[in-house]
Amino acid sequence: MAKKAPSIKAYLALFIxxxxxxxxxLSIITLQQIDHLRQEFQTTSLTQADVELSxxxxxxxxxxxxxxxxxxxWQEVRQQxxxxxxxxxxxxxxxxxxxVLPDYTQDAAIYNAKGKVLGKLDTSLLPAxxxxxxxxxxxxxxxxxxxxxxxxxxxxxxxxxxxxxxxLIRFLPELFRTGGFSQIDAESIHIERxxxxxxPLHELxxxxxxxxxxxxxxxxxxxxxxxxxVHFGLLMGLVTLLFYPFVIWLLSQPIQRVSRHIDLLRENxxxxxxxxxxxxxxxxxxEKIRQSLxxxxxxxxxxxxxxDQKNRELWKMAHxxxxxxxxxxxxxxxxxxELNDIFADSRTPICLAxxxxxxxxxxxDSYGHQAGDxxxxxxxxxxxxxxxxxxxxxxxxxxxxxxxxxxCTPQTALSIAERCEQATAQSNFQKFGVREPVRxxxxxxxxxxxxxxxxxxxxxxxxxxxxxxxxxxxxxIALFTPAMEKSTQGLFSSWTRLAVYEAVTSGKDxxxxxxxxxxxxxxxxxYYEALVRIQxxxxxxMPSHIFPLVEARRLEPDLDRSIIEAIFRDLESNRIxxxxxxxxxxxxxxxxxxxxxxxxxxxxxxxxxxxxxLEVTETALITQLHLATxxxxxxxxxxxxxALDDFGSGYSSFKYLATMPVDIVxxxxxxxxxxxxxxxxxxxxxxxxxxxxxxxxLVAEGIEDKLTAKRxxxxxxxxxxxxxxxxxxxxxxxxxxTG
Numbered sequence: 001m002a003k004k005a006p007s008i009k010a011y012l013a014l015f016i017x018x019x020x021x022x023x024x025x026l027s028i029i030t031l032q033q034i035d036h037l038r039q040e041f042q043t044t045s046l047t048q049a050d051v052e053l054s055x056x057x058x059x060x061x062x063x064x065x066x067x068x069x070x071x072x073x074w075q076e077v078r079q080q081x082x083x084x085x086x087x088x089x090x091x092x093x094x095x096x097x098x099x100v101l102p103d104y105t106q107d108a109a110i111y112n113a114k115g116k117v118l119g120k121l122d123t124s125l126l127p128a129x130x131x132x133x134x135x136x137x138x139x140x141x142x143x144x145x146x147x148x149x150x151x152x153x154x155x156x157x158x159x160x161x162x163x164x165x166x167x168l169i170r171f172l173p174e175l176f177r178t179g180g181f182s183q184i185d186a187e188s189i190h191i192e193r194x195x196x197x198x199x200p201l202h203e204l205x206x207x208x209x210x211x212x213x214x215x216x217x218x219x220x221x222x223x224x225x226x227x228x229x230v231h232f233g234l235l236m237g238l239v240t241l242l243f244y245p246f247v248i249w250l251l252s253q254p255i256q257r258v259s260r261h262i263d264l265l266r267e268n269x270x271x272x273x274x275x276x277x278x279x280x281x282x283x284x285x286x287e288k289i290r291q292s293l294x295x296x297x298x299x300x301x302x303x304x305x306x307x308d309q310k311n312r313e314l315w316k317m318a319h320x321x322x323x324x325x326x327x328x329x330x331x332x333x334x335x336x337x338e339l340n341d342i343f344a345d346s347r348t349p350i351c352l353a354x355x356x357x358x359x360x361x362x363x364x365d366s367y368g369h370q371a372g373d374x375x376x377x378x379x380x381x382x383x384x385x386x387x388x389x390x391x392x393x394x395x396x397x398x399x400x401x402x403x404x405x406x407x408c409t410p411q412t413a414l415s416i417a418e419r420c421e422q423a424t425a426q427s428n429f430q431k432f433g434v435r436e437p438v439r440x441x442x443x444x445x446x447x448x449x450x451x452x453x454x455x456x457x458x459x460x461x462x463x464x465x466x467x468x469x470x471x472x473x474x475x476x477i478a479l480f481t482p483a484m485e486k487s488t489q490g491l492f493s494s495w496t497r498l499a500v501y502e503a504v505t506s507g508k509d510x511x512x513x514x515x516x517x518x519x520x521x522x523x524x525x526x527y528y529e530a531l532v533r534i535q536x537x538x539x540x541x542m543p544s545h546i547f548p549l550v551e552a553r554r555l556e557p558d559l560d561r562s563i564i565e566a567i568f569r570d571l572e573s574n575r576i577x578x579x580x581x582x583x584x585x586x587x588x589x590x591x592x593x594x595x596x597x598x599x600x601x602x603x604x605x606x607x608x609x610x611x612x613x614l615e616v617t618e619t620a621l622i623t624q625l626h627l628a629t630x631x632x633x634x635x636x637x638x639x640x641x642x643a644l645d646d647f648g649s650g651y652s653s654f655k656y657l658a659t660m661p662v663d664i665v666x667x668x669x670x671x672x673x674x675x676x677x678x679x680x681x682x683x684x685x686x687x688x689x690x691x692x693x694x695x696x697x698l699v700a701e702g703i704e705d706k707l708t709a710k711r712x713x714x715x716x717x718x719x720x721x722x723x724x725x726x727x728x729x730x731x732x733x734x735x736x737x738t739g
Contacts, residue, residue: 027230031226034226045183045212046212049183049184049210049212050205052179052181052182052183052184053184053205053208053210054205056175056178056179056180056181057201057204057205059178059179060148060171060174060175060177060178060179061137061148061201063174063177063178064148064150064167064169064171064174065137065150065152067100067101067102067167068150068152068165068167068169069152070100071098071100071101071108071165071167072153072154072155072164072165074100076090076094076098077110077154077165078154078162080110080118081112081118081154081162082162084110084112084118084119086537087110087118087119088119088121091108091109091119091121091124095108095109096108101167101169102169102173104169104170104173104174105167105168105169105170106125106147106168106169107124107125107126107167107168108126108166108167108168109126109165110154110164110165111129111130111163111164111165111166112163113162113163115129115130115134115164116128116129116130117129118163125168126149126166126168127166130151130164130166131151134151134164135151136200137149137150137200137201138198138199138200138201139171139197139198139199139200139201139203139204140168140197140198141193141194141197141198143193144190144191144192144193145170145172145191146170146171146172146204147169147170147171148167148168148169148170148171148174148201149166149167149198150166150167150169151164151165151166152164152165171204172189172191175189181213182213183212183213184210184211184212184213185210185211185212185213188209188210188211189208189209189210190208190209190210191204191207191208191209192207192209193207194207224285224289224292225289227285228285228289231285232285319331319334321380321395323373323376323377323395324376324377324380324381324395325377325380325381326380326384326392326393326394326401327392327393327394327395328394328395329394329395329396329397331394332394332396332402335392335394335404336404339404339406347448348406348407348448349407349408349409349446349447349448350404350405350406350407350408350446350447350448351404351405351408351410351412351413351444351446351447352402352403352404352405352444352445352446352447352458352459352461352462353402353403353404353405353416353417353442353443353444353462354396354400354401354402354442354443354444354459354463354465354466355379355383355400355401355403355420355440355441355442356399356400356401356440356441356442356443356466356470357375357376357399357438357439357440358438358440358441358476359436360372360375360398360399361505361555361558362557363375363434363436363438367432367433367434371432374429374432375429375432375434375438376395376399378427378429379401379427379438379440380393380395380401382420382423382424382427383401383403383423383424385423386416386419386420386423387403387405387416387420388405388416391403391404391405391406392404402462408446409446410444410446410479413444413446413479414444414477414479417442417444417477418477420440420442421439421440421442421476421477424438424439424440425437425439440476441466441469441470441476441477442469442476442477443462443463443464443465443466443467443468443469443478443480444462444465444477444478444479444480445458445461445462445479445480446479446480461480462480464480464484465478465479465480465484466478467484467548467549468484471551499534499536499541500534500541500545500549501549501555503534503562504550504555504558504562505555505558505562506562507562507565509535510532510533510534510562510563511532511533511534511535511540511730512530512531512532512533512563512567512570512730513530513531513532513533513728513729513730514528514529514530514531514576514582514728514729514730514732515528515529515531515721515725515726515727515728515729516528516721516725516726516732517529517583517699517720517721517725518719518720518721518725519718519719520709520712520717520718520720521713521718525580525725526580526581526611526719527581527582527583527610527611527613528576528580528581528582528583528732529582529583529585529615529721530563530567530582530583530584530585531543531585531728532546532559532563533546533728534546546559556587556588556589556590557587557589557590557593559587560585560587560590560599561590561599563584564584564599564600567582567584568602568603570582571603571606571610575732576610577732578609578610579609579610580610580611580732581610581611581612581613582610582611582612583613583614583615583643584612584613584614584615585615585617585645586614586616586617587617588616588617588628591616591628591631591632592627592628592631593631596631596635597631597634597635600614600635600640601638603638603639603640604638604639607638607640608639611641612639612640613640613641613642613643613663613664614632614635614640614641614642614643615643615644615645615666616628616632616642616643616644616645616660617645625659625660628660629659629660629661632660632661633661636661636663641663641664642660642661642662642663642664643663643664643665643666643699644657644660644662644665644666645666646666646668646701647665647666647667647668647671657691657694657696662696663696664696664697664698664699664719665691665697665698665699666698666699666700666701666721667684667687667688667698667699667700667701667717668701668702669701669702671684671687672684672700672701672702672703672708672712673702675708675711684715685715688715688716688717689715689716692716697718697719698716698717698718698719699717699718699719699720699721700712700717700719700720700721700722701721701722702721702722703720703721703722703723703724703725704722704723705724706724708724709724
């Protein structure tokens with residue numbers, strides 16, 4: 001009897017059983033792959049987190065090291081090493097106020113070349129001496145909070161060590177600022193205090209505990225994939241064997257594409273990845289995965305583009321002046337370094353041009369800072385429009401701009417400067433309410449060997465040229481020459497400029513010295529001349545250093561106003577007693593200033609009790625004689641007497657004498673010295689007689705001996721002034737009797 005063949009149902013059941021068995025086996029394998037993928041994600045995230053933490057620690061260390069080195073290059077640090085007498089005061093008020101160090105700096109100290117701190121401070125957290133192994137980055141712990149201690153040498157231009165600086169900066173704030181953690185949850189970072197502290201920096205990573213950031217995308221992806229395979233397994237269990245290979249193909253290809261795309265994302269964290277899932281899937285669940293991945297991919301690319309844009313904006317903010325759009329000082333110094341790298345071995349002519357707006361402070365004071373800002377914008381745009389292609393304009397601060405002219409001869413630089421000046425003069429500032437003409441002064445210096453002219457030297461030379469350009473009756477454009485250096489020697493030290501500017505603008509450290517002016521007949525003091533000094537620490541800055549700097553920055557009215565306020569305080573405090581008087585020097589710009597009457601009207605109550613004299617200097621040209629005469633007449637009506645100072649040493653002695661309302665004429669010492677020559681003595685006698693006959697009283701300056709005083713009295717001089725009667729002093733001196 002023949003064996004009965006299995007029925008179709010049996011074959012179908014066998015097929016179903018085999019299919020289900022194969023499906024079960026395939027499901028097990030697939031689930032294992034998914035679990036393996038999950039473990040790979042976890043392992044990869046931990047590895048990336050360790051790398052990320054190591055990079056963050058190194059980045060924080062490099063940033064703090066760069067800050068410490070920048071601190072070592074700070075000019076005030078060198079000044080403290082050279083003169084540590086005020087180190088304690090400087091440490092308290094200035095050491096941590098520099099923008100070089102971050103706000104979370106705990107302490108900083110300066111050491112001399114032998115490694116000894118400049119001054120012992122009770123509040124200092126740093127050692128009194130530099131340790132032998134000072135090149136090791138060390139972490140000091142306050143509880144669980146580490147601070148990084150670094151030492152770095154302070155060197156001069158030749159590389160010699162002048163001293164050292166040490167900084168103690170909290171490490172965690174810098175780690176969080178520079179870390180940019182993507183794998184690590186920053187809030188979970190915890191540092192276990194070591195048993196033995198302090199420790200070297202390289203041991204820090206082993207003490208840090210942290211949690212990984214949750215990755216909802218990976219979790220959701222794995223969950224969706226698992227769910228999809230379960231659903232597809234049930235579906236595939238219901239299909240026939242003919243559909244089985246097709247379904248396998250239908251699932252395998254999308255999964256491989258998804259896996260490859262995930263691999264790309266994993267291998268290129270933080271970067272834009274090409275979209276390899278552009279074609280739609282034929283299965284809804286897989287299509288949902290594709291759409292989710294594509295949406296994530298688009299968001300990731302948007303974030304990357306946004307980060308790129310922010311980086312460009314941050315770079316621009318770090319290198320451009322937000323008001324004028326010009327490059328800033330940081331860009332100026334960086335560009336100079338680039339020029340050195342490019343032209344160090346060549347003889348390429350380069351010119352540094354400094355631009356300064358004349359009377360800009362007066363514009364700000366008169367029309368407001370908004371108008372001043374508009375003036376800065378227009379001038380920056382005007383100068384940039386004149387400069388050649390690829391030449392950059394830098395705003396160094398305030399109203400000072402600069403540019404480097406590459407491959408430029410002095411003649412070409414002068415031509416460009418003239419065009420800048422002309423373009424500025426033709427600009428319309430009246431639309432901002434500025435009625436006076438706005439002009440600029442330009443200082444130029446030239447070099448063809450960059451290694452022989454460092455940036456500080458070029459800036460100094462350009463500043464000297466600028467000073468020359470701002471001098472009265474000078475051209476507004478000046479090219480540096482060695483002769484200028486001799487004429488301005490000692491006038492541009494940084495501390496002198498700072499002290500003078502601060503004294504002029506705020507009255508700080510301004511000192512008024514008084515020198516008696518005596519009656520040559522009686523020998524009694526008639527009144528005192530007020531003379532300015534600036535007390536900067538232990539140094540007394542004299543007029544020979546004050547006035548050139550004031551004239552270079554056109555600050556004469558500001559200085560005069562500060563002096564007037566100081567003298568008025570002396571009158572109020574009875575430092576200048578009733579029955580005497582004071583003579584106040586006014587510069588030509590102040591004489592023609594519209595506010596001069598307002599500055600001096602508070603003196604009116606003292607007109608009857610004191611002799612008040614205004615001395616108008618004759619050593620500088622007054623270009624607006626009509627306005628000067630008008631203002632002096634008004635002041636004379638208030639009760640001031642008008643004296644023409646330094647008669648015979650300036651521009652237009654007789655013109656001023658004939659035009660302006662003058663009561664007193666002060667003969668310059670050069671005229672008084674004519675007494676020593678019998679022939680020239682006649683000129684002095686003739687001038688004195690002519691001025692006395694015109695109704696003026698005479699004062700002789702520079703009298704140092706009794707014989708000179710006696711001879712001047714015989715000629716007709718009413719008053720005298722000089723060391724014979726008293727030197728300028730902070731307190732009123734009673735002159736010696738001349739007999």
